[in-house]
Amino acid sequence: MKTGIVLHEEQELQLRQLLFDTPGVEGAAFLLCGQVVTHNVQKLVANAVVAIAPEDFIERSADGLILKSAAIAKVSKLARYEGLSVVFAHSHPGGFAAFSTRDDREEEKLIPFFQSRIPGHLHGTLVLTETTIVGRIYSDRRYEADQVLVIGQRFRNHARNNTEADGRYDRQVRAFGPSIQRTLNALTVGIVGVGGTGSACAEQLKRLGVGHLILFDHDSLEDTNLNRVYGATIADVGKNKAEVAATRLNTIGLDGVCEAVPESIVTLAAAKRLRECDVVFGCTDKEIPRAILSRLALTYHIPVIDMGVVIDSIGGVIRGIYGRVTTLIAKEPCLFCRGRISAEGLRVEALSAEDRERHVRQGYAPELDSPSPAVIAFTSMTASHAVSELLHRLTGFMGDSREASEVLLLVDKNRIGTNRRSADEACFCSVSGDWGRGDQTPYLDMVWPTTST
Known part of the structure; x- marks a missing residue:
């Protein structure tokens, strides 16, 4: 059981x-x-910070504090009304980055109160020093949180994993230092789509030392995939892409686990597995899965690094090669705002096979008629930029001034551009009250096929 708190x-x-x-x-x-x-x-996924009024402190000292019961009752009433959990956060000035015996005694009174007032919910506590955060989660018992993950322009993982970095990662430890290796080892990363970009991401993330990879793909490997899917062989044709990749990556011999989910995230059961991830790489060329990932990023504060590659070629003549890497988190525009997906695109994609064929015949959706061009050099390049984006968010190696949320690759022109724009105020991604709502019914506030569970 992995436990954590995300802000x-x-x-x-x-x-x-x-x-x-x-x-x-x-x-x-x-x-x-x-x-x-x-x-x-x-x-536990943070939805809102609730301040405590100065008059609600009975005592504040260097090694403890006491609150009025009215302040605790007030926040529990608010949480119950909103259907949310409560985390009590307090500071340890001076840098004692652990829960004290006094904290233990106070939690023995505080947590049962929350559990009685807001039953059926996890609750938790946090201790912050000037540089560190540690946490606890309470359900059937008390759990020391494995990690407290802070996401934004940087991803900071305050993890309890203090093991020494494996010597096999020595060369990248020399580049980034040992702490990044512990961070990578503590992460669970999902990859949606294990084709040209997805298999390249999986290969790199596994060799970087990510502790747990979850690969999502319902498609079977075809012989036309062999020119760009890493590790695939002719003997794998007809097998599920996610299972092929997971089986091979687990034989490399490095630490960590690679797990296959041989289903589309359009099904509810597979989509719910996404909640277990700390970061997700979107490597699908379909709009409906991208819409799901756009919701996931906000509802669970799970950063999504979405990517795509387009080769504009007519008659074997290249007119343009474009790669894109877009990071989806709260306070950044979603894929709808950016025009990367649209309601019309989702509608067409959701059509039955018969209706899709009719649209193609009538010229409404010519792009559905044939597969798009794909070349391993360009899918791999885009995947590498996506993995580099994760490394930057973890380490800041591109510098503090780099705050772009999208990277654009104009491959044929040998140019790289970045941008950061504001979200559309009328879009769902601007509704801050929905950020960090976590589990709800319906899942992700979306409609799901009734045949899935």
């Missing part, structure tokens, strides 16, 4: 401003959180 970087900043407002004494605030509960994961 957006602006929520962490709000917490720090509240918790360290008075030097030398402890401060406190609450988080309202959505939750993730699966067989493999228990997570």
Whole structure:
């Protein structure tokens, strides 16, 4: 069972401003959180920071604080109304990055109160120092959180994994230092689509040392895939792409696990597995899965690094080669805002095979008529930029001034561009109250096929 608490970087900043407002004494605030509960994961996902009024502190000192019961009752009432969990966060000025015995005693009173007022929900606690965050999650018992993940322009993983980096990663440890290796080892990364870009991402992430890869793909390998799908052989034709990739990557001999989900994320069962990921790479050329990933990024604060490659070629003559890597997180525009997917595109894609054929005959959707060009050099290049984007978000190696949320590759012109734009105020991705809502019914606030479970 993996346990964690996830915040957006602006929520962490709000917490720090509240918790360290008075030097030398402890401060406190609450988080309202959505939750993730699966067989493999228990997570709390921050929805909102709730400040505590100065008059609601009975005592604040360097090694403890006491709140009025009215403040605790007020936040529990709000959480129950919103259908959310509560996390109590407080500071340890001076840098004691652990829960104290006094914290243990106070939680023995505080957590049962939340559990009685908001039953059926996970609850938690956080301790912040000037540089570190540690957490706990309470369900059937108390769990020390395996990680507290802060996502934004940077991805910072405050993980309990303090093991020494495997010597086989020595060359990249020399580049980034040992802490990045521990961070990579603690991550669960999903890859949606294991074709040209997806197999290249999987290959690189496995060799970088990501601890858990989950590969999603319902398609079988075809002989026309062999020119760009890493590790695939002629003997694999007809087998599921995700299973082929997972089986091979697990034989490399490096630490970590690669798992196959041989289903499309358009099915509810597969889509729900996405919740277990810390980061997801979108490597599909379909619009409906991209719409699902756009919702996932906001509902669960799971960064999605989406990519695509287009080769404009007529009669064997290249007119343009374009790659794109777009990072989807709260406060950034979604794929609808950017025009990368559209309601009309989703409608056409959802048509039955018979209706799709009719649209093609009538000239409404000519792009459905034939497969798009694909070349391994260009799919691999785009995948490498996507993996580099993750490394930058983890390490900042591109510099503090680099804040782009999209990378554009004009391959035939040998140019790379970046952009960062504002979200459309009328789009669902601008509704901040929906960020970090976690598990809800219907899942991701979307309609799902009734045949899936």
